[in-house]
Amino acid sequence: MTDVSNDRTSGAKIIDGKAFAATVRAQVAEHVARLKADHGITPGLAVVLVGEDPASEVYVSHKHKATVEVGMASFEHKLPADASEEELFALIDKLNADPNVHGVLCQFPVPDHLDERRTVARIDPAKDVDGLSVTNAGLLSTGGKALVSCTPLGCLMLLRAEFDSLSGKEAVVVGRSNLFGKPMAQLLLGDNCTVTIAHSRTKDLAEVCRRADILVAAVGRAEMVRGDWVKPGATVIDVGISRVPHPDKPGKTKLIGDVNFAEAVEVAGAITPVPGGVGPMTIACLLANTITACCRANGLEEPEGLTA
Numbered sequence: 001m002t003d004v005s006n007d008r009t010s011g012a013k014i015i016d017g018k019a020f021a022a023t024v025r026a027q028v029a030e031h032v033a034r035l036k037a038d039h040g041i042t043p044g045l046a047v048v049l050v051g052e053d054p055a056s057e058v059y060v061s062h063k064h065k066a067t068v069e070v071g072m073a074s075f076e077h078k079l080p081a082d083a084s085e086e087e088l089f090a091l092i093d094k095l096n097a098d099p100n101v102h103g104v105l106c107q108f109p110v111p112d113h114l115d116e117r118r119t120v121a122r123i124d125p126a127k128d129v130d131g132l133s134v135t136n137a138g139l140l141s142t143g144g145k146a147l148v149s150c151t152p153l154g155c156l157m158l159l160r161a162e163f164d165s166l167s168g169k170e171a172v173v174v175g176r177s178n179l180f181g182k183p184m185a186q187l188l189l190g191d192n193c194t195v196t197i198a199h200s201r202t203k204d205l206a207e208v209c210r211r212a213d214i215l216v217a218a219v220g221r222a223e224m225v226r227g228d229w230v231k232p233g234a235t236v237i238d239v240g241i242s243r244v245p246h247p248d249k250p251g252k253t254k255l256i257g258d259v260n261f262a263e264a265v266e267v268a269g270a271i272t273p274v275p276g277g278v279g280p281m282t283i284a285c286l287l288a289n290t291i292t293a294c295c296r297a298n299g300l301e302e303p304e305g306l307t308a
């Protein structure tokens, strides 16, 4: 089957995350223009990259480009792979204190001699646009005004657009990371879903997944979720991004998700593709979080629709 448009007669609706992300970025750009015109404020995002991981370099350059495109200030800081914790923390302290920087993100993974938990803890929670700090995770789970981790926030936006209401839906999140699974579960709970967090030790994982009206796969294992794990008509959100050798183009790679797309698309009601699904939403939500942080820092009203 080659037709992947939304009006096919069989198979699932393909959720176009790339197009949705473009609308989010356009909203962000409008707010940036207003902040500049009405208040003389340019929202700024600082990204810190330690070491020379090629995948991370690509992500960071995508983030930089997207930031500049919406009219924000982008501050890129690269530290050598052998940078000490003192050097990294000195940089984070400087960004925390800089009034032109409203969001601070340290790209992960960091080299082994550095500690992600300690790094996140060093970032001012008000600038923690990854939503990873203990403060933001705690605010999210207690229904407060958190900065919410970008990928789960993007998934929530896609899901809200698919349904009139998420209330009462059976949601299964496969994966329990602090970066994704846990905040995703909290967001779905906040929208009144019945939430199950499944993971690698879950008994009868396929059976648990088959209960889901909303199945969110973030296991980190390529194509692990098979077609017969999907309840007919379910909405499937694929958070996986594995880079594998391209089957037809020697020397090239391709991205695949945690869901076996070809199988699942025949069963699901709606499904996100990889690429072009969740990934672009992550970057759009990073920009959205920077606006939110900027408005809060300046005591201004927050834009609607860009937060949870």
Ligand SMILES: Nc1nc(=O)c2c([nH]1)NC[C@@H]1CN(c3ccc(C(=O)N[C@@H](CCC(=O)O)C(=O)O)cc3)C=[N+]21
Pocket (backbone or CB within 6 Å): 059, 062, 105, 106, 107, 108, 109, 130, 150, 151, 241, 255, 274, 275, 276, 277, 278, 279, 280, 281, 282, 283
């Ligand atoms: N502190 C931190 N925060 C992050 O949010 C973070 C991180 N570290 N480390 C790495 C992961 C990964 N990540 C992605 C962002 C965009 C795409 C994205 O735009 N993907 C496109 C395709 C891109 C391509 O073709 O390579 C898509 O799925 O369509 C994917 C993955 C953010 N991460």
